[in-house]
Amino acid sequence: MDTTKSLIYDGSFNGFLTAVFVGFEQKLTRADIQCDQRAQNGLFSQTETIFTDVHKAKRVWNGIKKRSSSAIKNIYFAFLSRQEGIEPLLYYYIQKLMAAKENKGTDFSDDLVLKINQLAHKVGREKHRMEAFVRFQKTKDNIYFANIEPDYDVIPLISKHFRNRYADQAWIIYDVKRSYGLYYNLDTVELISLDLTGVHVNSIKKSNAFTNEEYQYQDLWNNYFNSTNIKSRINKKLHTQHVPKRYWKYLSEKKEAV
């Protein structure tokens, strides 16, 4: 018999994994897992609210990881895409993964596997873009500050990269769209949310928050950017393909073009 239920969780990844745990516990064939911010009850379906339980989440995480380490990465990345209706798809994907005798994560002839893979790939690309497009500006209190506005929620994914690389400077990377960010205080990385008065894009107008030297280095960088361009090979289409226009306002080398 088909058993279906709506499971409402708090929007965190641990919450989602707890919901998966509950789904498996109750042997649901279809679990309509929904985030509480956009939950919508079906007319005849049962609803249960899930309280995040780190232990249960951990068990699910380890269970999947034991099956396939690439699958757990795909699930996490695809989850972060926050696409509408991604949770039931992932539940179905995990079901498939656990039911199969062998590793199903590489069955690229399966539409669902291919879709989850492609979604994870998209999020991975956005992560990589943010590692490239973050432009720190030095504030007067010696913190390197950057605003970002990524398509997907990649802040949790880029933390490690920046912590390893910029270990000797304090920095903040702040996601303007989702109103939270990372702050590295020379020791650990914390999640912060700020009350920003203005979005600190790399605009031509100078802000009081940053050092004077900062603007001189931006100027040098702009000069470098322009003089390293070979005019007889111009290819604007390729340029915007690699650096899409929506990111320009945060890039100091493109501020004159915005």
Added chain:
Amino acid sequence: MNFERIKEKLNILADAAKYDVSCSSSGSNRKNKDKGLGNTGNGICHTYTEDGRCVSLLKILLTNHCIFDCAYCVTRKSNDIKRAAFKIQEVVDLTINFYRRNYIEGLFLSSGIFKNADYTMERLIAVAKKLREEENFNGYIHLKSIPGASDELMYEAGLYADRLSVNIEIPTISGLKLLAPDKKHEDFAKPMLKVRNEIIRHKNEKKLIKSTPKYAPAGQSTQMIVGATGESDKDVMYSATYFYKKFNMKRVYYSGYVPVMEDARLPSIGTQVPMLRENRLYQTDWLLRFYGFSVNEILNDHHPNLDIDVDPKLSWALRNLHHFPVDINTADKRMLARIPGIGMRSVHKIINGRKYRNLNWEHLKNMGVALNRAKYFIICNSRYWERRDLDSERIKGMILQNSTGKFRNQYSDQLSLFS
């Protein structure tokens, strides 16, 4: 720091360095040490200039003063241009401050040759040494090996740099004599050989003694200019193969010649940069390194030049129709990689996917195979496949008819009505 003066120098010396196409910042494994600054990984392109080339390293010359007079080079002695030179500390400051703002992956430092080879090489090493030892900088450093530099200096350079490179520039010895009369072929080979031997020695020692220092962990690379001396594609790719084999090169770069000054020996100013040819050479390079082709299959005395209108793999397939059609569900990896329209990613997906079920056209399309090219060369789990006995000219015609490329106007014989 006098920013105005630095700005002026930066403009001159970045402009002079931009014809070096090497841009990779990958292949090294340097970790951030003692909470210092930077590390290296898979490489990141931080931005792209308007010509569509990536910017991952701060690519500059230490100076554009040069004692040589190579015809293809913008900083040649006889060229009347503004000259400048950075102080060592200035390069260090620029690198560190750009790096801290996440503009770059590291430094690519080259130089014109002033006084002599060793004197120049010493200066380059001094910059790298200062970055590593005084600033605890662990980002990527790419140093140019100056042709003719001594073995001792090449040894020292490798201890600080991630990658070393000498640009061979002219693929044929006769071309080199014509365009760069001051340089000798042996001068290029000597530092390459030294670096290759040191890399091998350090790798072997590392197996026995864990604390062996890193030596040029990202290997070495070189670059060739194409379209300057009338060399054939065969000349270019055969010397590239030689460098890959003989010196264990990580990469050989091909740079379409950009005319920068009038010289009777060279294409005149205003000549179009051979970008399409460059593109075909890179495609061939990839076929050799990742697809299991050997160079004489693609280029030989019967085919000394690559086709312009189709990519080299398709061109090979059209000349070797007796290998096709290939059955997607049974063929081995080597043969799958040789099908036009199927890249290594698709090969990976096909091999994994076919374990579970026989693949049909729909599966292949979803995996991202370029069926407009591949369909003439494969059969799969379907009743439909190309049954007509087509010769290579017909296939080529049909493929070209159903595809568009950005370089199409450069080789199409179609007249345009209103031009």
